[in-house]
Amino acid sequence: MRRFSLWLRGKPFIADMLLAGTLFFFEVVSFFSNVEMMSPMLFVVGAAALSAPIAWRRRHPRTVAWAVLASSLIVTLGGLAVGERADIHPAALALPIMLYTLIAYVGRREGLLYLVGVLLDGGLAVWALHDDAVFFVLFTVLLYGFAWIAAEFLGARRAYDEAVEAKLLVAEYDRDRRAEEAVAHERTRIARELHDVIAHGVSVMIVQADGASYAIRRDPDRAEEAVANISATGRQALAELRRTVALLRTTPHSEDMPMYGTAGLAKVVDMMSRAGLNVELEQTGNLDDISPAISLGIHRLVQESLTNVLRHGGHAPRARVAVVRREEDILVEIVNGAGSGTSAVEGTGNGLLGMRERVAVLQGALEAGRTADGRWRVRAELPLE
Incomplete structure (x- = not known):
């Protein structure tokens, strides 16, 4: 398992493809476990639109982030149009994943703009109207807060690693x-x-x-x-x-x-x-x-x-x-x-x-x-x- 983890670390695109496949898998599981689904075609399209872009999140973080946010908004509005609930899409985890990606690989400013866009997404408004609104709001705050903190930690670690690498290169040159x-x-x-x-x-x-x-x-x-x-x-x-x-x-x-x-x-x-x-x-x-x-x-x-x-x-x-x-x-x-x-x-x-x-x-x-x-x-x- 450790060897596999080290192998994936050197192949980020394959790791992101596995992450996208995992999100899509949970979407499929949620489809068969919820009888409230009224439009299978809409569900499949929404699941693919939310999860598939994750495979390119590190190559094109800005484009993928806003594409996922737009897909989330379309899926939410489409679900409301056919009478489906907006809290049964596990692929919506792509939103905090992309928040983490933007902060870690682009910067805090991009991450903050993206977080504002997420707050304006109709999905949060639907969650607020849910029967367990307090739970969903608290869960959402914790989820996005964890994504932000994890990105800050990774960014600091990457900056430290880059500084150490630069010093090593200077020392080697010297x-x-x-x-x-x-x-x-x-x-x-x-x-x-x-x-x-x-x-x-x-x-x-x-x-x-x-x-x-x-x-x-x-x-x-x-x-x-x-x-x-x-x-x-x-x-x-x-x-x-x-x-x-x-x-x-x-x-x-x-x-x-x-x-x-x-x-x-x-x-x-x-x-x-x-x-x-x-x-x-x-x-x-x-x-x-x-x-x-x-x-x-x-x-x-x-x-x-x-x-x-x-x-x-x-x-x-x-x-x-x-x-x-x-x-x-x-x-x-x-x-x-x-x-x-x-x-x-x-x-x-x-x-x-x-x-x-x-x-x-x-x-x-x-x-x-x-x-x-x-x-x-x-x-x-x-x-x-």
């Missing part, structure tokens, strides 16, 4: 939007990390390979040193790449984290020096007790900037790195020395874009451009909190 933003943010972060790892190592290897190709005949020892640096840089880049991929796959552990802070900066400077970049490093203040995110940001800024100097600094590139911890922020400044201006490797601009994104994530400020004497400077201020 959840999907947040998920998309999280995915885009994560993809950007991964791309930035991979670029910093791969581009740095590959750029150093390319510069070293170019130097080795020039020195392989004139200075074999220097070429051998460059090849050794290429091998060491490649192994380090591969190890860092594997570590980054491992962090993406699993939960990071402290022993898996790369080395940052003062030791990490010194390691980057040492590797760049072995690659042929003359680097001057200045570190002021304690840089080992700051948050991992800021420490990683400093490390990547220095790494990317020195890589760019090595790639674009021309012959005998030089750079100065200053990392200063101040009261409220950390100043990171990388300035390249005067070089020939030639570029060993053509850039794409992704490095600078990645630095801007990283600094923006850390709520900092980044300036990158040429100074008055023609040098290139990257300056970042990263707040500690």
Whole structure:
């Protein structure tokens, strides 16, 4: 029975057809149980006119409501014309049903107008002239009052359900939007990390390979040193790449984290020096007790900037790195020395874009451009909190 009820709830037209059939059935029962019926044809037509429109009550509530009211008036007047009583038509329950339908699906104003029309219907006047007038009037008031209250309750429930559904749709949309933003943010972060790892190592290897190709005949020892640096840089880049991929796959552990802070900066400077970049490093203040995110940001800024100097600094590139911890922020400044201006490797601009994104994530400020004497400077201020 419960399954049937749930099935009907999803098929309102079939439920209304069953309701109309029920009203017509009770009309037929009342016809055979009352000997006062004088016109069977009038009875059948009236019963069909009252009950049949109920099947479309939710599809066309206004039209059906006034059609039922008009049918009730015609049936009442026709019954009076042939001498039949007006209180033996169970299908007249279609009137309070349509009052309920109008209030629930259209509005109180339509329901109030319809109730006025029902009061003006000749059927109520006939009921008032009945022998049990008080009973019929009380029954009518209770019936229509119940229909009104039930419609108000259903309307409030439907409004609540619609509000809840709207909130759920908004929450679902917001959840999907947040998920998309999280995915885009994560993809950007991964791309930035991979670029910093791969581009740095590959750029150093390319510069070293170019130097080795020039020195392989004139200075074999220097070429051998460059090849050794290429091998060491490649192994380090591969190890860092594997570590980054491992962090993406699993939960990071402290022993898996790369080395940052003062030791990490010194390691980057040492590797760049072995690659042929003359680097001057200045570190002021304690840089080992700051948050991992800021420490990683400093490390990547220095790494990317020195890589760019090595790639674009021309012959005998030089750079100065200053990392200063101040009261409220950390100043990171990388300035390249005067070089020939030639570029060993053509850039794409992704490095600078990645630095801007990283600094923006850390709520900092980044300036990158040429100074008055023609040098290139990257300056970042990263707040500690």
